[in-house]
Amino acid sequence: MKDWWIYKGDPAVPTDRRLARLAEHRPPWRVFEGKVDPDHKVPSLDDKQYAADRERGAGYLADDAEIDLVNTALLLRRPLLVTGVPGVGKSTLAYSIAEDLGLGPVLRWPITSRATLRDGLYRYDALRRLEDANLTRMQATSDEQLLDAPEAEEGDARPADAVTPPADGIGRYLRLGPLGTAFLPTDRPRVLLVDEIDKCDIDLPGDLLTVLDEGRFDIPELTRLADHRRTVTVGTEDPDVRARITAGRVQCRAFPVVVLTSNGEREFPPAFLRRCIRLTIERPGEDKLRRIIEQRIGAGAAAAAAAPDGLISRFLERRERGELGTDQLLNAVQLRLAGAWTAPDEIGQLAQATLQPLSGPDAT
Incomplete structure (x- = not known):
């Protein structure tokens, strides 16, 4: 510090x-x-x-x-x-x-x-303001007609749906x-x-x-x-x-x-x-990837991913052939924690499913 x-x-x-x-x-x-x-x-x-x-x-x-x-x-x-x-x-x-x-x-x-x-x-909603002004004028005209009608009595209630100008303009x-x-x-x-x-x-x-x-x-x-x-x-x-x-x-x-x-x-x-x-911001290397996994998921998941043939090494290998995002690695680690593709011989399938390149051809 x-x-x-x-x-x-x-x-x-x-x-x-x-x-x-x-x-x-x-x-x-x-x-x-x-x-x-x-x-x-x-x-x-x-x-x-x-x-x-x-x-x-x-x-x-x-x-x-x-x-x-x-x-x-x-x-x-x-x-x-x-x-x-x-x-x-x-x-x-x-x-x-x-x-x-x-x-x-x-x-x-x-x-x-x-x-x-x-x-x-x-953002200024001029159209809505115009619509509200038109409604107010229409309502005022309707009220005047109602009051001028012969059958209108003093004290008649204003229509329940009457529109009044908004107080905050x-x-x-x-x-x-x-x-x-x-x-x-x-x-x-x-x-x-x-x-x-x-x-x-x-x-x-x-x-x-x-x-x-x-x-x-x-x-x-x-x-x-x-x-x-x-x-x-x-x-x-x-x-x-x-x-x-x-x-x-x-x-x-x-x-x-x-x-x-x-x-x-x-x-x-x-x-x-x-x-x-x-x-x-540079692409994270092996040590930072391990620390990111430890911070986001846990120390046990980070240790497993950092194993010699773990997900971090697969991620770095595939990243050399096509750009990858760190969140893709986190997804792969999370899937293993959920019990998906946990067998040692299935790590390649997991990498293929989750570590797809962001540009260029598929990194097979």
């Missing part, structure tokens, strides 16, 4: 003290002044619905070189661009950071070729996305996983630069209303959690831990790369 580590630091040092040390060492050019809303509550990883996230994060084994670069990104308030072949744990690293530092549930933004910056920041139709939620002003940073950014449209990395540099963004639909309605409550990516937006601007306080993963399928522009701390 190194003295300057925040992530995976000394377990004897409480999380609060490590985060306090992180807050003390802010680069002068990366200071953000968003005002924290004391009523805004970030969900806790202790909630039962996030048990799988905690388990996933706790099972990650980070090498010293990886920990060095994660802490570099933390201290410099810069995104971490994580590259590696599929199955080496790029996405799991984000869950490990959240679990290790108690930063709440990971906000995940899976990227597709159609993803835009606005998709990550917020436009905020009912706005919801922050994972990127937007990550930049809400909070005392502790949130972890944002931007998954497989190399699948994005060519313009997205450049579009991200302003938000990542300035730690803020505007919602035009709210900015236009700021003169007569300064604060609006909107939905967030966290279930059942809403946030107050003032003057249409979201400004972070603690810069989020941004983990961007890439399978190395494309190049990124230099302006984007120079703003990132870059980490390449």
